[in-house]
Amino acid sequence: MSVARKVNIRPGVSVLSVLRHLNYSPWFALAEFVDNSLQSYIETKSKIHAIHGPAWKVKVSIDIDTSHPGRITIRDNAAGIAADAFPRAFRPAVIPPDRTGLSEFGMGMKSAACWFAPKWQVRTKALSEAVERTVRFDIATIVRDELEELDIDERPAVPNDHFTEVALDELHHIPIGRTLGKIKDHLTDIYRVFLRDGALDLRFNGESLSYEEPPVLTAPFLQRAERTGQGLAKGDQIRVWAWTLGERLRCTARSGKLCPIGVRLVPSRSPYSREWRGRVSTAVTFRDLRK
Numbered sequence: 001m002s003v004a005r006k007v008n009i010r011p012g013v014s015v016l017s018v019l020r021h022l023n024y025s026p027w028f029a030l031a032e033f034v035d036n037s038l039q040s041y042i043e044t045k046s047k048i049h050a051i052h053g054p055a056w057k058v059k060v061s062i063d064i065d066t067s068h069p070g071r072i073t074i075r076d077n078a079a080g081i082a083a084d085a086f087p088r089a090f091r092p093a094v095i096p097p098d099r100t101g102l103s104e105f106g107m108g109m110k111s112a113a114c115w116f117a118p119k120w121q122v123r124t125k126a127l128s129e130a131v132e133r134t135v136r137f138d139i140a141t142i143v144r145d146e147l148e149e150l151d152i153d154e155r156p157a158v159p160n161d162h163f164t165e166v167a168l169d170e171l172h173h174i175p176i177g178r179t180l181g182k183i184k185d186h187l188t189d190i191y192r193v194f195l196r197d198g199a200l201d202l203r204f205n206g207e208s209l210s211y212e213e214p215p216v217l218t219a220p221f222l223q224r225a226e227r228t229g230q231g232l233a234k235g236d237q238i239r240v241w242a243w244t245l246g247e248r249l250r251c252t253a254r255s256g257k258l259c260p261i262g263v264r265l266v267p268s269r270s271p272y273s274r275e276w277r278g279r280v281s282t283a284v285t286f287r288d289l290r291k
């Protein structure tokens, strides 16, 4: 049996209609949902591991149906949105109680969902609670009728179940063609730390994403190249240049280990990056290294 309660979404419902004009890219918008799943996992992992054992992994699956009108679902097995978090979670810009993790401004899910779609819903089952809940956003209706509360659909559920599923419908932006590949690459880059240490099982249209360390740039050691005027010869040992990001993003180069030549750079997939709370926020391209 389904029971209806209400969640208040004031102030700022009119803001919801403006969010579709944000200058997002699909991968950063999708990352908002993955951030939330990871944050939930980080906050509750001891409880979840106590139920499922140490081998349990947080899993986030993104599925895109590109056929018109387009649908994206993002489903995780993290701890779900607890009843007492509802009043905050669905209101725009209500800052989360703990801002030290991947949740900071209280906007990510709302802005990414509204950017993607005029209609979206969140179905969630919070760990230890006996109901799952669904909230549906239809932005045009909310704004037209100046709705300040949305119904929460409640259904009985098993207390130990836990997940969140966001479904975005009638997409403003249907990712197709090369964009799908870019999304995959960017998500793999952004979450490389979690993928590499095996904490995260991230799936994109059924494919499990894994981060492979791209080969590092090998470029002639500058003084040597200048001195001899020669390029590299087969069998030469050359320096691999590493790049570290200093304070305030000022970059400093340092020379690293010796490495056989022939290793090639994949320009868009830099292994050097700036990490922010475990998530990669800036990757440095190797073009800079040659300067």
Ligand SMILES: Nc1ncnc2c1ncn2[C@@H]1O[C@H](COP(=O)(O)OP(=O)(O)OP(=O)(O)O)[C@@H](O)[C@H]1O
Pocket: 032, 033, 036, 037, 040, 076, 078, 079, 080, 081, 085, 088, 089, 090, 095, 096, 102, 103, 104, 105, 106, 107, 108, 109, 110, 111, 164
């Ligand atoms: N997948 C999820 N699992 C558990 N809780 C979630 C999930 N998605 C959202 N939430 C809850 O909803 C809240 C609002 O999410 P939203 O992304 O809009 O803002 P935020 O994460 O608090 O801040 P930010 O603007 O930095 O993303 C989160 O703080 C979290 O409590």
Ligand SMILES: [Mg+2]
Pocket: 032, 035, 036, 102, 103, 104, 107, 108, 109
């Ligand atoms: Mg967020």
